[in-house]
Amino acid sequence: MTNVLIVYASQFGNTEKMAKAMEQTLLESSEIKCQLKKAETVTETDFINADAIILGSPVKMGSIDWQLKKMIDTVMGSLWVANKLVGKVGGTFASGGGFGKGGAGAEITFTSLANVLMEMGIIYVPLPKNTQGYKFGGIQWGAYGVSANEDMQPQTLMENQLEVCRIHAQNIARVAKTINGQNLFQCELEN
Amino acid sequence: MTNVLIVYASQFGNTEKMAKAMEQTLLESSEIKCQLKKAETVTETDFINADAIILGSPVKMGSIDWQLKKMIDTVMGSLWVANKLVGKVGGTFASGGGFGKGGAGAEITFTSLANVLMEMGIIYVPLPKNTQGYKFGGIQWGAYGVSANEDMQPQTLMENQLEVCRIHAQNIARVAKTINGQNLFQCELEN
Amino acid sequence: MTNVLIVYASQFGNTEKMAKAMEQTLLESSEIKCQLKKAETVTETDFINADAIILGSPVKMGSIDWQLKKMIDTVMGSLWVANKLVGKVGGTFASGGGFGKGGAGAEITFTSLANVLMEMGIIYVPLPKNTQGYKFGGIQWGAYGVSANEDMQPQTLMENQLEVCRIHAQNIARVAKTINGQNLFQCELEN
Amino acid sequence: MTNVLIVYASQFGNTEKMAKAMEQTLLESSEIKCQLKKAETVTETDFINADAIILGSPVKMGSIDWQLKKMIDTVMGSLWVANKLVGKVGGTFASGGGFGKGGAGAEITFTSLANVLMEMGIIYVPLPKNTQGYKFGGIQWGAYGVSANEDMQPQTLMENQLEVCRIHAQNIARVAKTINGQNLFQCELEN
Numbered sequence: 001m002t003n004v005l006i007v008y009a010s011q012f013g014n015t016e017k018m019a020k021a022m023e024q025t026l027l028e029s030s031e032i033k034c035q036l037k038k039a040e041t042v043t044e045t046d047f048i049n050a051d052a053i054i055l056g057s058p059v060k061m062g063s064i065d066w067q068l069k070k071m072i073d074t075v076m077g078s079l080w081v082a083n084k085l086v087g088k089v090g091g092t093f094a095s096g097g098g099f100g101k102g103g104a105g106a107e108i109t110f111t112s113l114a115n116v117l118m119e120m121g122i123i124y125v126p127l128p129k130n131t132q133g134y135k136f137g138g139i140q141w142g143a144y145g146v147s148a149n150e151d152m153q154p155q156t157l158m159e160n161q162l163e164v165c166r167i168h169a170q171n172i173a174r175v176a177k178t179i180n181g182q183n184l185f186q187c188e189l190e191n
Numbered sequence: 192m193t194n195v196l197i198v199y200a201s202q203f204g205n206t207e208k209m210a211k212a213m214e215q216t217l218l219e220s221s222e223i224k225c226q227l228k229k230a231e232t233v234t235e236t237d238f239i240n241a242d243a244i245i246l247g248s249p250v251k252m253g254s255i256d257w258q259l260k261k262m263i264d265t266v267m268g269s270l271w272v273a274n275k276l277v278g279k280v281g282g283t284f285a286s287g288g289g290f291g292k293g294g295a296g297a298e299i300t301f302t303s304l305a306n307v308l309m310e311m312g313i314i315y316v317p318l319p320k321n322t323q324g325y326k327f328g329g330i331q332w333g334a335y336g337v338s339a340n341e342d343m344q345p346q347t348l349m350e351n352q353l354e355v356c357r358i359h360a361q362n363i364a365r366v367a368k369t370i371n372g373q374n375l376f377q378c379e380l381e382n
Numbered sequence: 383m384t385n386v387l388i389v390y391a392s393q394f395g396n397t398e399k400m401a402k403a404m405e406q407t408l409l410e411s412s413e414i415k416c417q418l419k420k421a422e423t424v425t426e427t428d429f430i431n432a433d434a435i436i437l438g439s440p441v442k443m444g445s446i447d448w449q450l451k452k453m454i455d456t457v458m459g460s461l462w463v464a465n466k467l468v469g470k471v472g473g474t475f476a477s478g479g480g481f482g483k484g485g486a487g488a489e490i491t492f493t494s495l496a497n498v499l500m501e502m503g504i505i506y507v508p509l510p511k512n513t514q515g516y517k518f519g520g521i522q523w524g525a526y527g528v529s530a531n532e533d534m535q536p537q538t539l540m541e542n543q544l545e546v547c548r549i550h551a552q553n554i555a556r557v558a559k560t561i562n563g564q565n566l567f568q569c570e571l572e573n
Numbered sequence: 574m575t576n577v578l579i580v581y582a583s584q585f586g587n588t589e590k591m592a593k594a595m596e597q598t599l600l601e602s603s604e605i606k607c608q609l610k611k612a613e614t615v616t617e618t619d620f621i622n623a624d625a626i627i628l629g630s631p632v633k634m635g636s637i638d639w640q641l642k643k644m645i646d647t648v649m650g651s652l653w654v655a656n657k658l659v660g661k662v663g664g665t666f667a668s669g670g671g672f673g674k675g676g677a678g679a680e681i682t683f684t685s686l687a688n689v690l691m692e693m694g695i696i697y698v699p700l701p702k703n704t705q706g707y708k709f710g711g712i713q714w715g716a717y718g719v720s721a722n723e724d725m726q727p728q729t730l731m732e733n734q735l736e737v738c739r740i741h742a743q744n745i746a747r748v749a750k751t752i753n754g755q756n757l758f759q760c761e762l763e764n
Contacts, residue, residue, distance in 0.1 A: 060455050060459075061451075061454045061455050061458060061459055061462065061498060061501070062331075062494065062497045062498055062501055063445065063446065063451070063494045063497070063498075064445065064446075064451070065451075065455065066448055066451040066452040066454070066455045066456075069443075069445070069446070069447075069448040069451045070448040070452070072443045072448070073442050073443050073447065073448045074448075076443060077442075077443055080443065080702075083701065083702065083703040086701040086703060087701070104330075104331075105298070105497065105501075106298070107296070107297070107298030107299055108298055108302075108490075108493065108494055108497055111299075111490065111684050111688075112444065112445045112490055112494065114687070114691075115444045115445070115487065115490055115684075115713065116443060116444055116445075117699075118687075118697075118699035118700075118713040118714055119443065119444055119487075119699075119702070119713045121699055121700070121701030121702065121703075122699065123696060123697070123698055123699070123748060124687075124691075124696070124697040124699065125696055126690075126691035126692075126694055126695065126696070126697065127694070128656065128659040128660070128694030128758050128760055129653075129656065129692070129694065130656040130659060130694075130760040130761045131758070131759070131760055131761070132759075132760075132761050139295070140253070140295075140688065140691040140692045141691055167759050170759060171757060171758050171759060174757045174758075175696060175752070175757050178751060178752060178755060178757060179748070179751060179752075182751060184744060184747045184748050184751060185701050185704070185744050185747075186704070186705075186740050186743060186744060187701055187703040187704055187705075188703045188704070188705050251646050251650075252642075252645045252646050252649060252650055252653065252689060252692070253685065253688045253689055253692055254636065254637065254642070254685045254688070254689075255636065255637075255642070256642075256646065257639055257642040257643040257645070257646045257647075260634075260636070260637070260638075260639040260642045261639040261643070263634045263639070264633050264634050264638065264639045265639075267634060268633075268634055271511075271634065274510065274511065274512040277510040277512060278510070296688065296692075299681075299684065299685055299688055302493050302497075302681065303635065303636045303681055303685065305496070305500075306493075306522065306635045306636070306678065306681055307634060307635055307636075308508075309496075309506075309508035309522040309523055310508075310511070310522045310634070310635055310678075312508055312509070312510030312511065312512075313508065314505060314506070314507055314508070314557060315500075315505070315506040315508065316505055317499075317500035317501075317503055317504065317505070317506065318503070319465065319468040319469070319503030319567050319569055320462075320465065320501070320503065321465040321468060321503075321569040321570045322567070322568070322569060322570070323568075323569075323570050331497065331500040331501045332500055358568050361568060362566060362567050362568060365566045365567075366505060366561070366566050369560060369561060369564060369566060370557070370560060370561075373560060375553060375556045375557050375560060376510050376513070376553050376556075377513070377514075377549050377552060377553060378510055378512040378513055378514075379512045379513070379514050444713070486712075486713075487680070488680070489678070489679070489680030489681055490680055490684075493681075521677075522635070522677075
């Protein structure tokens with residue numbers, strides 16, 4: 001059994017919609033157990049029990065949403081100190097709009113999220129550009145749901161964007177299943 | 192007189208087109224002297240003589256184009272060691288495409304270019320989002336010319352994108368003129 | 383009169399110590415009015431009244447502290463939408479430790495803070511490397527107080543680190559005074 | 574058999590010393606074939622034949638060294654277009670000095686290198702902080718050899734820094750061996 005934990009914050013519901021699409025596709029497999037948690041409710045134990053960890057955030061003012069960041073600082077912080085997540089598998093997703101054609105902070109958000117996973121010693125699963133629907137809902141670091149147009153008018157996430165979320169979640173679960181239970185990192189014994 | 196130096200690399204001509212739009216608008220002013228240089232030909236003296244420094248690059252494989260980076264490493268490197276550009280004014284621009292909706296490295300490119308200017312002790316002029324045409328050719332760090340569509344098919348830079356370049360160059364020149372000749376940083380005497 | 387606003391979050395008191403060193407040196411000048419605000423108490427009006435804006439954060443789990451990020455998302459967000467801070471002057475500072483020799487997120491933190499200022503259309507004042515004490519308390523983006531050693535043991539900020547804070551604050555105030563009251567950006571009329 | 578390709582640029586020999594320490598430890602295993610290539614000599618075929626790809630760069634003017642970047646732009650670029658490296662395993666290392674305590678571009682360099690691997694669809698292996706010697710030669714993204722002190726005086730890489738390189742290379746090879754030959758990403762058929 002592969003345990004996947006999806007933790008997210010959501011402001012207007014887009015990141016949540018992406019998270020739920022990931023959860024639904026994973027629940028279809030009898031070999032995967034998936035837990036979906038909002039940033040406010042996830043616990044240290046949820047992280048420790050997971051084989052794969054997926055973090056999702058709105059792009060907010062150019063970087064990680066403060067509610068997800070609060071969780072990272074207050075829940076993941078002590079897991080980092082104690083090296084509790086070393087060797088697990090992970091990935092990220094985000095939704096964002098942004099005035100204009102630029103990324104508007106999407107890259108800083110993904111880079112920061114990926115950095116959190118790497119600080120934990122988590123093996124990072126990117127999103128290949130030959131993933132179906134990539135051009136609608138993908139970026140190299142993971143699934144990316146564009147939730148507003150150039151004029152910052154909100155737009156509903158499309159089915160082909162949610163499909164990228166599903167494929168991304170399945171990819172991460174597949175890597176986690178392959179890695180699962182093996183100690184692939186040479187680390188010092190915990191004191 | 193305000194001396195503006197524009198240094199760029201270009202692969203398919205888009206970054207060059209942006210650089211030339213900047214040069215043309217600056218040359219219309221009798222109070223500005225503008226020098227346009229390719230990365231291969233710019234010299235240390237060009238930098239030292241400038242009041243404002245504008246760097247432009249294609250987004251290439253997710254970061255600064257290697258030809259501009261070669262110039263940064265081999266020409267700007269010794270200027271950095273000797274603190275020769277401290278207190279000048281600067282800005283950046285880039286062109287890029289990228290498969291899909293994501294920034295495709297635009298943010299890493301701009302962050303890296305801005306970092307180079309900051310390492311030099313250069314005051315950085317961003318691009319306000321209420322700049323005319325911003326949504327077609329702007330990003331917070333500067334002018335950004337999207338030169339390919341979602342399917343990575345090349346597209347010609349539009350007039351409204353070039354207009355953002357002109358406004359950005361004028362903004363930078365205006366800040367440089369205001370700062371010009373004043374020692375605004377408290378620094379140690381050179382040894 | 384130049385109005386400087388310093389906004390910070392602090393966890394163990396180091397970022398606060400840096401903020402207070404900045405405030406004290408600025409208050410010595412009769413031409414500067416300085417306001418020091420914790421992230422929890424700053425208001426939109428404080429930002430609008432300032433000529434210079436200085437943001438300070440602990441490096442927390444590799445990026446901006448969640449309490450400062452909450453302020454950025456909830457207070458600065460609407461200022462960004464309304465373009466209220468365009469053309470002001472700004473800078474950043476941070477404190478951090480980090481296990482090992484690496485930056486441990488210092489660069490991601492500074493890059494993210496600088497990005498926030500740039501999104502606002504704020505002219506960014508870096509810290510030149512020939513600033514006195516730079517090697518103890520500086521990084522290209524601003525004052526950086528190392529608050530823990532390689533083994534993550536807390537260490538008190540030294541006087542030469544606080545001196546970098548004072549010089550950095552004075553530099554920012556000096557640039558703000560020079561720029562003050564001029565409309566250096568060509569922007570669209572607000573609607 | 575697991576094929577590991579190490580590609581690096583080196584300016585003063587430090588990054589090369591790290592690369593050779595990695596190669597030597599990998600060659601001790603009869604199950605690993607390791608190829609060590611300078612940026613100037615590596616070919617597309619070298620990349621295609623590898624199961625694991627390790628990129629190493631000096632931190633140069635705050636980001637990737639131009640010689641490695643030239644290789645990324647001119648050799649890896651077409652591999653990216655053709656999705657030739659999707660599903661492989663990878664990691665990064667760097668050496669750098671930097672005036673002062675800050676990262677001096679180490680994070681931007683690692684972030685950019687990691688970005689290149691992610692654009693390729695390569696599974697990224699970080700360096701856990703409970704790796705032996707981490708505090709001397711590690712950072713979350715990989716092995717990091719500090720090659721100069723606070724005054725920018727060169728310093729020889731120490732044995733405990735090279736030991737981190739060896740462990741990092743072994744970790745990457747171990748993940749590659751586990752992943753090897755499996756198609757873990759759901760991708761579109763190449764056209």
